[in-house]
Amino acid sequence: xxxxxxxxxxxxLKIMLLLNLYLSFGISSNTVxxxxxxxxxxxxxxxxxxxxxxxxxxVVRISPDGKYLSYLAEYKKRMNVFVQDMxxxxxTRLSSITDRDIREYYWVNENRIIFFKDEDGNFMFKxxxxxxxxxxxxxxxxxxxxxxxxxxxxxPKKETIIIQSNQANPGKRKYALYRFDMKQNRxxxxxxxxxxxDGWVLDHNNVIxxxxxxxGMEKTFYYRKSEKDEFKKLLxxxxxxxxxxxxxxxxxxxxxxxxxxxxxxxxxxxxxxxEQNRVTQVLAEHPIYDMFSDDEIxxxxxxxxxxxxxxxxxxxxxxxxxxxxxxxxKQFRPVLEKFPGxxxxxxxxxxxxxxxxxxxxxxxxxxxxxxxDSDSRSIKYLWESYPGLKGVNLSPMTEFAYRSNDGTxxxxxxxxxxxxxxxxxxxxxxxxxxxxxxxxxxxxxxxxLLASRGYAVLQPNFRNSDGYGKNFKxxxxxxxxxxAQEDITSGVRYLxxxxxxxxxxxxxxxxxxxxxxxxxxxAFTPELYACGVDLxxxxxxxxxxxxxxxxxxxxxxxxxxxxxKDEDMLRKVSPxxxxxxxxxxxxxxxxxxxxxxPQEQSDEMVEKLKKSGIDVKYILKTNEGHAFRNEENRxxxxxxxxxxxxKNIGK
Numbered sequence: 001x002x003x004x005x006x007x008x009x010x011x012x013l014k015i016m017l018l019l020n021l022y023l024s025f026g027i028s029s030n031t032v033x034x035x036x037x038x039x040x041x042x043x044x045x046x047x048x049x050x051x052x053x054x055x056x057x058x059v060v061r062i063s064p065d066g067k068y069l070s071y072l073a074e075y076k077k078r079m080n081v082f083v084q085d086m087x088x089x090x091x092t093r094l095s096s097i098t099d100r101d102i103r104e105y106y107w108v109n110e111n112r113i114i115f116f117k118d119e120d121g122n123f124m125f126k127x128x129x130x131x132x133x134x135x136x137x138x139x140x141x142x143x144x145x146x147x148x149x150x151x152x153x154x155x156p157k158k159e160t161i162i163i164q165s166n167q168a169n170p171g172k173r174k175y176a177l178y179r180f181d182m183k184q185n186r187x188x189x190x191x192x193x194x195x196x197x198d199g200w201v202l203d204h205n206n207v208i209x210x211x212x213x214x215x216g217m218e219k220t221f222y223y224r225k226s227e228k229d230e231f232k233k234l235l236x237x238x239x240x241x242x243x244x245x246x247x248x249x250x251x252x253x254x255x256x257x258x259x260x261x262x263x264x265x266x267x268x269x270x271x272x273x274x275e276q277n278r279v280t281q282v283l284a285e286h287p288i289y290d291m292f293s294d295d296e297i298x299x300x301x302x303x304x305x306x307x308x309x310x311x312x313x314x315x316x317x318x319x320x321x322x323x324x325x326x327x328x329x330k331q332f333r334p335v336l337e338k339f340p341g342x343x344x345x346x347x348x349x350x351x352x353x354x355x356x357x358x359x360x361x362x363x364x365x366x367x368x369x370x371x372x373d374s375d376s377r378s379i380k381y382l383w384e385s386y387p388g389l390k391g392v393n394l395s396p397m398t399e400f401a402y403r404s405n406d407g408t409x410x411x412x413x414x415x416x417x418x419x420x421x422x423x424x425x426x427x428x429x430x431x432x433x434x435x436x437x438x439x440x441x442x443x444x445x446x447x448x449l450l451a452s453r454g455y456a457v458l459q460p461n462f463r464n465s466d467g468y469g470k471n472f473k474x475x476x477x478x479x480x481x482x483x484a485q486e487d488i489t490s491g492v493r494y495l496x497x498x499x500x501x502x503x504x505x506x507x508x509x510x511x512x513x514x515x516x517x518x519x520x521x522x523a524f525t526p527e528l529y530a531c532g533v534d535l536x537x538x539x540x541x542x543x544x545x546x547x548x549x550x551x552x553x554x555x556x557x558x559x560x561x562x563x564x565k566d567e568d569m570l571r572k573v574s575p576x577x578x579x580x581x582x583x584x585x586x587x588x589x590x591x592x593x594x595x596x597x598p599q600e601q602s603d604e605m606v607e608k609l610k611k612s613g614i615d616v617k618y619i620l621k622t623n624e625g626h627a628f629r630n631e632e633n634r635x636x637x638x639x640x641x642x643x644x645x646x647k648n649i650g651k
Contacts, residue, residue, distance in 0.1 A: 046392065046452045048638050051445040054079055054631050055385040059103070060369045061348035064158075065110045066355045069371075069382070072102060077631055081105055081113060081130065094130045095137055101629060106150060107348075109158040112182055116148065121593045121625020124171075125149065127163065129182060140185060145171025154206055159183050162190070162206060173549070177208070197222070201246045203253040204304070210234070210246055210256070210274075216554035219244070223274040234274055237262055240558055241474065246272070247300045251307035255280065257300060259292050265469045266290050269300065269312055269322075283309070283324060289316045290467045301346070303328075305353045315467065317399050318441045319343045331374050338379055343442060357382075361443045363415075364394035393418050395451035397441055402494040404463075404487045408475070411468065412460040412491055413439055416500075417451045425456040426505035426649045427495065429521070429529075431488055433512035435464035435480065436473060453642075454651070456501055462487035477559045478566065480513075480541075481520045481573025488517060489525050504530065505649040509641075511535035512597065512626065519575035519605065522582045531585045531648035533641055536597050536626055539576035539605040542567065547598065576601075579608040585615040587644045589637055591624030617644065 057071045058079070067086055072079040079101040081094045095102060097117065104125075105115035111132050116125040124147040127140045141148050147166045154160035159182050164175040167187070177191040177200055190208060191200055201210035211222045211231055217240045222231035237244050246258045247269075256274065261267040268285035269292075272278070284291055291314050292299040300312045303325075310328045311321050321336065321344075323329035336344055339360045347369070348357040358370040358379070367385035372378070384390050395418045401411050416422050428450050432439050439459040447457045461468065462484045464476030476484045488508075495501045508521040508529050515537015522532040538544045545556055545563040557563075561570045571577050586609055590602035602618070609616040619640060621633050628634045 046449070048449070048635060048642055050386070050388050051449045052631075052634055052638050054101075055367075056387055057369070057383045058367075058385055059105065059347075060357050060359070060382065061105075061107060062350055062355055062357050062371070063107050063110055064351040066350040066352075067110070069357075070105070070107070070113065071383075072105070079103065081115060083113075083132070092135070094132070094135055095128075103629075106153070108153055108161060108182060112159075114150065114161065114182075116150070118625070120623040121591050121627070121629060123147075123595050123625055127165075127180075138185075140180065141165060141167065143167065143170055147173065147175075151177070152202065152206075154179060162202065173551075179206070201248075201256070203249040204251070205253060207253075209249065209253070214551070214554075217558055221246075225275070234277060239555070240477070241470065243267060243470075248302045248309075257283070257302070257309060259299075261290070261470050265471060267292060267470075284312060284314070284322045286314070286316060288468075289314070290469060291322075303353060305351075313345070315438075315440045319345075332372075334377050335370075335372055335379060363397035363441055363443060364448070366443050366445070394448045397444075397447065399441060402491055404483070404490040406483065406486070408463060408483075408487065410460055410462060410487050410491060412458060413441065414459075414495075414500075415447050415451050415457040417454050417456065420454060423499050424502040425500060426454065426651075427456045427458060427492070427501040427507070428645070428649075429458045429460075429488060429492055429506065429508040431460065431462065431508070431510045431514040431517035431521075432465070433510070433514045434466070435462070435476065435484065435513045435517075436466050437513075438465045438467045440467075449638075453646075455645075455649075456495070458491055458495065460488050460491040478561055478569070480516070480560060481524060485517060485520050485524060485573075488521065489528065492528060503528075507531050507533065507645055507649050509533035509535070510537065512537060515597075516575070519582075519586075520573065522584060522586065523575040523578045524573075524581070526581055526583050529584060531587075531644065533587045533589075533644065534602070534605070535589045535637075536591060536594055536602070538597050539574065539601050541570040541574045542577070543604075544597075544601060545570070576605050576608055579605070579612055579614075582609065582612070582614055585617075585644070585648055587617045587619070587641060589619040589628065590621075591626060591628065592620060592622045593625040596626045 054074045057073050060071045062069055069084045071082055073082050075093060076098045078098050080097055081102060082091055083094060084091045100117055102115045102117055105113055108114055113130045115128050118125050126146045127148045129138050149164050151162040151164060154162055161180050163178055163180055165178050166172055166175050168176055176189060179188040179190055197211040198214050199212050200208045203209045207227045209224060213220050217238050218236060219239050220236045221234040223234040224231045242262045244258060244260045244262055246256050249256045255271050258270055258272050259267050260270050266286060267290035269283040270279045271281040273280045301310050303310045306325060309324045311323050314320050314322050335358060342360050342362040345359045346356050347359045354374050356372045358372050359367055361367045366389050369382040371380040371382055395415050397413050397415045399413055401409055404410050438461050450457050463472055464484050496503045506529050508518045510518045515534040518532045518534045519539055522529055542563050548556055588602050588606055590599055592599050606616055606618045619637055624633055628637050
């Protein structure tokens with residue numbers, strides 16, 4: 001496993017956004033619009049279904065012994081676990097879930113797979129296991145309000161796993177660390193100081209060696225040399241200004257690897273000696289970009305076989321590998337050379353690390369799976385995620401930069417429809433969620449469908465975005481609806497001034513924080529947009545901040561605003577409190593079980609828009625949360641958005 005970290009309350013929003021990004025759309029984030037559905041390739045009309053139906057296969061893995069391939073595929077409209085015998089080719093469906101997609105599963109050993117599944121989008125995940133010998137599926141946390149997450153496989157026993165679970169506090173996001181014996185169906189508590197510490201880091205013997213606690217924005221790390229020793233304070237950082245995140249211990253369980261920007265502008269991969277309490281080596285850094293700024297993938301891979309970190313992914317202009325071992329780099333180099341300029345991701349590997357599942361994507365390629373054999377250096381094609389898109393002429397994504405109105409440089413991505421003139425195009429502006437997130441060069445189904453309809457797509461990494469150094473992120477604190485929104489607006493005006501887009505045909509769309517930014521664009525620059533789409537975004541910061549969980553308050557009050565001290569500012573930047581400024585049609589979607597953005601945020605906005613006489617369409621789903629994950633809901637939503645945009649900015 002890559003990261004042996006147990007994150008709890010303070011980072012739960014980031015975790016949920018990550019899950020939303022991956023879980024709600026199969027391969028990547030998706031949103032759909034339409035303008036002129038006449039672009040064809042080989043006489044084939046590109047439809048909403050082509051982009052947003054369930055993938056034919058996803059999350060492809062290989063068993064620890066290399067005898068089976070596994071993947072998620074559809075059964076009765078829901079994604080379930082299948083395995084294929086590598087020798088005979090026989091395919092067996094292992095699960096028959098029909099209420100909610102399985103999106104996350106793992107091989108524990110050659111005979112057992114585990115998976116996690118929530119209920120109606122509540123982001124509370126129950127733990128299940130599948131016995132390959134009997135095909136029996138068992139839920140191991142079958143209690144009301146259960147939530148759990150895999151931390152690591154308890155190698156070499158491999159009949160036990162380490163998980164975080166809230167079984168001592170059902171229905172709450174208050175967790176402890178457990179070793180779970182799969183054969184005995186027995187939980188063993190590992191962390192007996194649940195009320196003191198918020199998270200733990202294990203060494204390779206599965207001993208808790210690091211613990212941390214959050215008090216406001218102060219994060220304090222504690223260390224012990226062995227299981228018999230008491231924890232002692234190691235270091236403290238204020239997470240408003242510094243980040244420090246342990247990743248895993250070295251082979252000797254003496255030093256550990258972490259990412260850190262303490263004492264530096266950009267986040268780096270470091271080796272840390274807890275006995276000396278200092279950084280002993282910088283493994284990887286970049287003068288312009290942060291290491292580890294693409295939250296869709298694991299970043300640092302530690303090899304039990306090699307006994308060291310082998311590589312990390314880093315997102316600069318594109319995703320790149322940073323190798324720490326020359327032998328592994330030489331072994332893996334043929335794969336990168338076969339797919340130059342593309343995103344190449346190791347999805348799974350055998351225990352001996354000689355066989356690997358490789359996923360290859362690009363801005364115009366939805367995803368292909370390959371089996372790489374390091375002994376023979378052979379690369380065998382397996383499957384496409386969306387075979388219906390193979391060969392379709394999709395639109396390339398280009399990075400560029402512009403200046404915001406105060407001179408700040410903003411990095412962004414622009415996708416222009418293939419075959420279209422690059423002048424006076426209709427535009428969809430897509431601010432990302434987070435806001436401490438970032439867009440990057442990759443396949444994005446929402447962007448590609450938009451481009452296939454004739455839209456240009458702008459994705460700005462406004463201040464607050466991750467990846468461009470701590471000062472850039474800090475400059476966005478308490479600037480939602482203000483300078484952060486001006487960064488988005490400046491990007492639109494830049495494209496207007498260049499003649500790239502038609503100023504009369506511009507829409508803004510986003511989800512989560514991006515949904516807020518869409519509403520803010522409509523309210524605070526009403527002359528700029530012809531319509532907007534808000535997907536489960538906040539609309540009233542005053543009520544949102546007053547009702548967030550206590551564990552989130554320090555972070556949100558410091559970076560967004562304090563509902564008491566910053567009352568006037570929050571009123572100024574809340575779209576629901578400035579609804580009279582909105583003059584154009586709006587589409588809003590919301591999941592009733594959203595644990596991040598309560599339904600009341602959308603309800604209030606819709607009600608006030610209607611009272612103001614604004615044309616508003618509201619799509620509310622009672623079986624969804626912070627995204628529409630069920631295929632039928634997803635397709636319904638995107639078809640509605642398709643029609644909405646065609647009506648308001650279409651030709």
